[in-house]
Amino acid sequence: MDLVIDNLPFLFKGAYYTLLITVVSMFFGLIIGLITAIARLKGNRFFRTIARVYVSIIRGTPPLVQLVIVYYGLVDYGIELGALTAAYIALSINIGAYVSEAFRGAIQAVPAGQTEAALATGMTEGQAIRRIVIPQAIRISIPPLGNTFVGMLKETSLVSVIAVTELLRSAQLLIAQYYVYMPFYLSIAVMYWILSTAFTFILNEIEKRLSVY
Amino acid sequence: MIQANDLSKSYDQHEVLKHISLTIPAHQVVAVIGPSGSGKSTFLRCLNGLETITGGSVSINNHLLKATDKKKTRLKTIHEIRQDTGMVFQQFNLYPHKTVIENVMEALIIVKKQSKSTAKTVAAQLLKRVGLQEKEDVYPSKLSGGQQQRVAIARALAMEPKIMLFDEPTSALDPELVGEVLKVMKELADEGMTMVIVTHEMRFAESAADRILFMADGQIVEDSEPKAFFAQPATERAQKFLAKVNEF
Ligand SMILES: Nc1ncnc2c1ncn2[C@@H]1O[C@H](COP(=O)(O)OP(=O)(O)OP(=O)(O)O)[C@@H](O)[C@H]1O
Numbered sequence: 060m061d062l063v064i065d066n067l068p069f070l071f072k073g074a075y076y077t078l079l080i081t082v083v084s085m086f087f088g089l090i091i092g093l094i095t096a097i098a099r100l101k102g103n104r105f106f107r108t109i110a111r112v113y114v115s116i117i118r119g120t121p122p123l124v125q126l127v128i129v130y131y132g133l134v135d136y137g138i139e140l141g142a143l144t145a146a147y148i149a150l151s152i153n154i155g156a157y158v159s160e161a162f163r164g165a166i167q168a169v170p171a172g173q174t175e176a177a178l179a180t181g182m183t184e185g186q187a188i189r190r191i192v193i194p195q196a197i198r199i200s201i202p203p204l205g206n207t208f209v210g211m212l213k214e215t216s217l218v219s220v221i222a223v224t225e226l227l228r229s230a231q232l233l234i235a236q237y238y239v240y241m242p243f244y245l246s247i248a249v250m251y252w253i254l255s256t257a258f259t260f261i262l263n264e265i266e267k268r269l270s271v272y
Numbered sequence: 273m274i275q276a277n278d279l280s281k282s283y284d285q286h287e288v289l290k291h292i293s294l295t296i297p298a299h300q301v302v303a304v305i306g307p308s309g310s311g312k313s314t315f316l317r318c319l320n321g322l323e324t325i326t327g328g329s330v331s332i333n334n335h336l337l338k339a340t341d342k343k344k345t346r347l348k349t350i351h352e353i354r355q356d357t358g359m360v361f362q363q364f365n366l367y368p369h370k371t372v373i374e375n376v377m378e379a380l381i382i383v384k385k386q387s388k389s390t391a392k393t394v395a396a397q398l399l400k401r402v403g404l405q406e407k408e409d410v411y412p413s414k415l416s417g418g419q420q421q422r423v424a425i426a427r428a429l430a431m432e433p434k435i436m437l438f439d440e441p442t443s444a445l446d447p448e449l450v451g452e453v454l455k456v457m458k459e460l461a462d463e464g465m466t467m468v469i470v471t472h473e474m475r476f477a478e479s480a481a482d483r484i485l486f487m488a489d490g491q492i493v494e495d496s497e498p499k500a501f502f503a504q505p506a507t508e509r510a511q512k513f514l515a516k517v518n519e520f
């Protein structure tokens with residue numbers, strides 16, 4: 060226990076990276092997901108196909124494989140990314156696919172009458188989507204997005220394999236130094252749990268805030 | 273003015289509107305009645321491009337929309353047509369995430385590019401006109417059906433349409449709320465608005481409309497004055513329909 064307390068700053072630094080990777084990937088994942096969802100629902104055949112293939116590939120391959128392709132694989136083509144950058148890219152692309160599925164479901168859940176009412180007042184299709192459909196879809200998508208993000212938080216442990224010192228790797232480094240396992244593994248488990256719970260709490264608050272109507 | 277020329281609409285093999293031709297002059301109030309599935313909604317929605325016509329043409333205030341138009345031309349014409357038409361739906365379709373006044377302001381800001389404060393003034397006036405000035409800041413879910421439909425009418429009027437299209441505006445309402453919506457519509461009619469109203473309210477059709485269109489099987493089977501129509505419809509279809517309606 061003392062060992063853990065002595066090394067808390069180091070573990071907190073790991074937690075910081077875990078959180079950073081989660082938040083950054085979430086941010087870009089949201090953008091990618093929204094664009095992909097709209098491409099799938101409203102794009103022409105070309106964009107629809109691209110979006111569909113993207114989602115299919117990401118959902119059909121392990122995130123670890125995606126990560127090593129970005130970090131190690133791209134080196135063959137002269138693209139050498141920093142470990143953190145590779146983590147951001149791989150995880151954003153990964154989560155974007157799942158986010159797009161959540162958004163797609165949510166957009167489809169907004170009744171067609173909403174778009175029709177907007178179009179009837181003279182809005183273009185794009186204006187109707189931006190102003191009327193998306194705001195409603197975002198609220199609908201929060202519960203599934205919440206699940207995606209908490210999953211994401213846990214998945215960041217994968218990036219320990221490319222030597223980003225997030226939570227899991229912090230523990231591994233400490234273990235290598237002190238030759239005891241359980242205290243460190245247990246403490247990071249607790250930290251993951253706290254982070255997930257905090258995330259869920261924040262998302263619930265956002266949902267409440269958006270539920271004024 | 274509304275003109276339909278040989279207007280047809282099919283879904284795949286299923287022909288829903290069959291070669292409809294008619295002219296509705298400005299300021300006329302037309303009630304469209306007929307059995308379920310006869311194509312009333314489809315006809316109305318073809319007038320403002322919510323459905324794509326598959327044959328013939330529609331002209332709204334000289335914006336001519338032809339079935340043969342290329343997509344780009346079609347979108348442009350439909351956009352112009354929608355500047356001149358307002359539509360009210362059976363299910364109101366108010367934006368649930370916006371307050372009553374925001375519902376009315378939305379198109380003013382987005383389509384007409386008005387400033388927020390101008391839009392707000394206009395919207396407030398319209399809400400007053402439909403008797404809902406004290407509901408400006410509530411969300412639609414807090415309103416009765418009749419109030420929601422009046423907001424929907426105000427929202428459509430905000431764009432200063434020359435033509436108003438109504439698709440069964442009172443069918444989703446509790447009976448005691450029908451009157452307040454019909455009253456607003458009657459006022460509009462009296463002010464000279466051109467209106468096409470799909471309705472099951474026969475008494476309203478008789479008293480407020482200048483003209484009755486009776487539709488069956490995708491065609492306009494009768495086109496007559498309300499008095500004449502309700503006294504004695506010319507066709508057997510219409511006679512049967514009225515007999516059925518009057519059972520209730
Ligand atoms: N999107 C669609 N795809 C296929 N068929 C459709 C579609 N929309 C409507 N139809 C068909 O077109 C016909 C006319 O429908 P429409 O809604 O215009 O009838 P209506 O006269 O408005 O009926 P109601 O009084 O029930 O509202 C119906 O047979 C309906 O099944």
Ligand SMILES: [Mg+2]
Binds near residue numbers: 312313314439440
């Ligand atoms: Mg209908």
